[in-house]
Amino acid sequence: MVADNVELEKALDINKYILSKYTVSKLVDRTLELRFLDNSPDLDWNLDCRHGQEKCLDLQYPFARSPSTLTRVNVKDFKILLEADGQLHTKSITEIKFDVKKIWDFTWQPGNTIGILPHNDESDVEDILKYLNLENKADNLCVFQLMQESKKTKYPSHIPNRTTPREVLRDCLNLRGVLKKQFLRTLAEYCSDISDVSFLKCISSKEGSAYYNEIILQNAFTLLDILKTCPSCQPPLSLLVEHLPRLLPREYSIASSPLINSNEFRIIFSIFSTNPGITTKMLQSKPAQVLMYLRQPNKFCYTEDDFQNDQILIAVGGAALAPYLGFLQHKQCLIEKGASGVAGKTWLFVGGVSPQAIAHRSQLMQWLSKNVLNKFIESHSRSPSATNSYQYIHEALNANSKVFIDLLLQPQTSIYVCADGSQISAALEATICKCLSKEINIEQSEAQNIIKDYRRQNKYREDFWC
Ligand SMILES: Cc1cc2nc3c(=O)[nH]c(=O)nc-3n(C[C@H](O)[C@H](O)[C@H](O)COP(=O)(O)OP(=O)(O)OC[C@H]3O[C@@H](n4cnc5c(N)ncnc54)[C@H](O)[C@@H]3O)c2cc1C
Numbered sequence: 001m002v003a004d005n006v007e008l009e010k011a012l013d014i015n016k017y018i019l020s021k022y023t024v025s026k027l028v029d030r031t032l033e034l035r036f037l038d039n040s041p042d043l044d045w046n047l048d049c050r051h052g053q054e055k056c057l058d059l060q061y062p063f064a065r066s067p068s069t070l071t072r073v074n075v076k077d078f079k080i081l082l083e084a085d086g087q088l089h090t091k092s093i094t095e096i097k098f099d100v101k102k103i104w105d106f107t108w109q110p111g112n113t114i115g116i117l118p119h120n121d122e123s124d125v126e127d128i129l130k131y132l133n134l135e136n137k138a139d140n141l142c143v144f145q146l147m148q149e150s151k152k153t154k155y156p157s158h159i160p161n162r163t164t165p166r167e168v169l170r171d172c173l174n175l176r177g178v179l180k181k182q183f184l185r186t187l188a189e190y191c192s193d194i195s196d197v198s199f200l201k202c203i204s205s206k207e208g209s210a211y212y213n214e215i216i217l218q219n220a221f222t223l224l225d226i227l228k229t230c231p232s233c234q235p236p237l238s239l240l241v242e243h244l245p246r247l248l249p250r251e252y253s254i255a256s257s258p259l260i261n262s263n264e265f266r267i268i269f270s271i272f273s274t275n276p277g278i279t280t281k282m283l284q285s286k287p288a289q290v291l292m293y294l295r296q297p298n299k300f301c302y303t304e305d306d307f308q309n310d311q312i313l314i315a316v317g318g319a320a321l322a323p324y325l326g327f328l329q330h331k332q333c334l335i336e337k338g339a340s341g342v343a344g345k346t347w348l349f350v351g352g353v354s355p356q357a358i359a360h361r362s363q364l365m366q367w368l369s370k371n372v373l374n375k376f377i378e379s380h381s382r383s384p385s386a387t388n389s390y391q392y393i394h395e396a397l398n399a400n401s402k403v404f405i406d407l408l409l410q411p412q413t414s415i416y417v418c419a420d421g422s423q424i425s426a427a428l429e430a431t432i433c434k435c436l437s438k439e440i441n442i443e444q445s446e447a448q449n450i451i452k453d454y455r456r457q458n459k460y461r462e463d464f465w466c
């Protein structure tokens, strides 16, 4: 997991990061120029409260469910489920309920996801305007133009045809994304101080890769950190538009059932206390409305068709329980309304930092007592004193290997895994393969083929956070 004290590591002595010899990388051609249309702030434009990306008519939203469009949805309720606790290593966890009463095409199933379109933090925007010396022109109308029309260079579809510097920085560019070497190299061209120039040229060179990894990848330096570190750097806004990626929507799982109330739904998210992400910080500021769209559904859902089947649910992270809270609410409603057939078994394995970090743990206990949930096995990585728990989820799976594999092998069982889509997901799959290989006495490679088959049959269903 990413360190929570990143801010502390951001004061750099740049002279320690300048090699005596390095090969300066080539510059890429500039493509855009900025032209101001007005000499004073445009009041009408600034009164238009649409998000900058809403003004870009042909813009696509990743995995948007057709004909779903970007919708401004009212926040109905805002609840902090858990406050961050440095000693327990817990992040804060928040739950937001949205009101979708008057949004006619908003129909969903537990496990479906939404995309939330964020805006950057106002103070980041102000700081960048200051570094770019654009404070006095922040709200003046401007246009970006291609320097040369060619097949290779296209106008960025996420920038409105007419805009203002503030709008571009607030709504359109990812100000906290990973900085590419090419961008750092180009920034060196806009520094007046020789140390700043050498530092940027060195960390963007082939020989400076170890420095790039340390500063940009490990210490997560953003554009703002680089501008603070190299105060003589004053790039034009058009360069930022060329090099920074689009500010993309972030995905959140719907954590409730439409059978409880189809006019509202909730999401649950965790937040880094000292270095919060763009969207989680925006959501944590209790906005009255949020811009969102429904994403295309996939097999990671729980519907009435799954009612008589068995499920093994696996979540890495206390907030990663979000989709399963919707599954279990749905199952409870189906039981209560007397859905046909006998409810299948649902087992839940969850790995969190501590019992407190497991979102809605008391509700899970209630579901366990009512047989909505049939087995609940937790692991707590930072709370070793808690009784009856494992430290990591793979220990819990290994320890329950026999019963877990017995259930998995039943034809009506599906396994759902919610993890990072990278190392953690791979480690979990390896653990499941190991359990399979041990319990039915087969080679690991055979177990891997079984999992491959399960994936093809949608028996092994995955949700990724990254
Ligand atoms: C299909 C899908 C469903 C998702 N559902 C949920 C959900 O229901 N609830 C939920 O909380 N998240 C969910 N996520 C993750 C979510 O989309 C965001 O990535 C997350 O909230 C951080 O967004 P941000 O804009 O605040 O951070 P960014 O500004 O995008 O992130 C900056 C950096 O900080 C890291 N980061 C920020 N916040 C956290 C955190 N809390 N824990 C670990 N790393 C963090 C990011 O990995 C990144 O490196 C889901 C992701 C996917 C792909």
Ligand SMILES: NC(=O)c1ccc[n+]([C@@H]2O[C@H](COP(=O)([O-])OP(=O)(O)OC[C@H]3O[C@@H](n4cnc5c(N)ncnc54)[C@H](OP(=O)(O)O)[C@@H]3O)[C@@H](O)[C@H]2O)c1
Binding pocket: 001, 089, 090, 091, 252, 253, 268, 269, 270, 271, 316, 317, 318, 319, 320, 321, 322, 323, 351, 352, 353, 354, 357, 380, 381, 382, 392, 393, 394, 418, 419, 423, 424, 427, 463, 464, 465
């Ligand atoms: N549907 C979704 O995709 C969805 C839903 C909700 C949340 N999320 C995302 O899920 C992420 C994590 O949620 P969170 O913030 O609640 O989690 P968290 O508090 O960071 O907890 C993660 C847990 O996983 C453990 N862990 C780390 N590496 C592991 C590994 N290789 N194998 C097994 N366990 C491992 C951690 O142990 P240590 O204490 O040792 O680090 C910790 O106990 C967030 O980024 C959030 O955005 C996604």
